Amino acid sequence: MSIARKLQPDQGDRLLVIACGMIAREVLAVKEQLGLDHLDLTCLPAEFHFYPDRIAPAMDKAIEKAKADGYRYIFVGYADCGTGGLLDRVCEKHGVERMAGPHCFAFYQGMDAYAKVADDDMMSFYMTDFLCRQFDAFFMKPLGLDRHPELIKDYFGNYEKLVYIAQTDDPELDKVAEKAAKMLGLAYERRSTGYGDLTTELASAAHSR
Known part of the structure; x- marks a missing residue:
C-alpha cells in the first residue's frame, strides 16, 4: 500500500510516515482529525505482522527510497513489533524516530x-x-x-x-x-x-x- 506523493528534492518539507499496513486507516484518520495536510503515508505489507524478521530490512530499503525521492522528514509507524531491536538499528542508521513501545497493542492503549x-x-x-x-x-x-x-x-x-x-x-x-x-x-x-x-x-x- 502506498499513498505517498513522489517529491522532488526541493520539496522535502513534508513528513513521510512509513507505517505497518495494519495501521494505515488509523494514520489517515489521525491525519484528517488533526489537519496534518503535510503528512504523507506509505506502508509496508500488513502480513509482516506474522514475519517480524522482514520488517527491519524492508524499512531500511523504504527509508532509502524515501530519501532518494526527496523526503527529509521521515517517521516510522511501527513500534518494535517483534524485531528484537533490529528496527531500532535501522532507525539509528537513518536518524529517524519510531513509535514508542513494544507493539501497536501497547501504543493504542497508551x-x-x-x-x-x-x-x-x-x-x-x-x-x-x-x-x-x-x-x-x-x-x-x-x-x-x-x-x-x-x-x-x-x-x-x-x-x-x-x-x-x-x-x-x-x-x-x-x-x-x-x-x-x-x-x-x-x-x-x-x-x-x-x-x-x-x-x-x-x-x-x-x-x-
Missing part, C-alpha cells in the same frame, strides 16, 4: 495505561479494528482454522481472554470480536482506546519537522 495492565494481559489475545475486519484473512485461513477447527486449542490453548482494543465504535466489529472470543473459548473484554499514543506521536512528528 504506554502509561499499557504499563498498568501488561502483567495481567500476559495471557490475553489482542484484537484491533484491523484484525476484526481481517479476522478470516489473518487468522482463520492462514492458521487453517476454517478447515481444521480442532487446531484452535493448539494455537490458543494458552490464552485466557480475548481483549478487543477498539479504535472506533462500530457494532459490526464488536460482533466479530465477540464471536471470535466465543469460537476460541476465551473470556471477552472490550477496551475503547481510540488511537491512543498514535495521535500524540504523529502530532509531535508533524510539528517537529
Whole structure:
C-alpha cells in the first residue's frame, strides 16, 4: 500500500510516515482529525505482522527510497513489533524516530495505561479494528482454522481472554470480536482506546519537522 506523493528534492518539507499496513486507516484518520495536510503515508505489507524478521530490512530499503525521492522528514509507524531491536538499528542508521513501545497493542492503549495492565494481559489475545475486519484473512485461513477447527486449542490453548482494543465504535466489529472470543473459548473484554499514543506521536512528528 502506498499513498505517498513522489517529491522532488526541493520539496522535502513534508513528513513521510512509513507505517505497518495494519495501521494505515488509523494514520489517515489521525491525519484528517488533526489537519496534518503535510503528512504523507506509505506502508509496508500488513502480513509482516506474522514475519517480524522482514520488517527491519524492508524499512531500511523504504527509508532509502524515501530519501532518494526527496523526503527529509521521515517517521516510522511501527513500534518494535517483534524485531528484537533490529528496527531500532535501522532507525539509528537513518536518524529517524519510531513509535514508542513494544507493539501497536501497547501504543493504542497508551504506554502509561499499557504499563498498568501488561502483567495481567500476559495471557490475553489482542484484537484491533484491523484484525476484526481481517479476522478470516489473518487468522482463520492462514492458521487453517476454517478447515481444521480442532487446531484452535493448539494455537490458543494458552490464552485466557480475548481483549478487543477498539479504535472506533462500530457494532459490526464488536460482533466479530465477540464471536471470535466465543469460537476460541476465551473470556471477552472490550477496551475503547481510540488511537491512543498514535495521535500524540504523529502530532509531535508533524510539528517537529
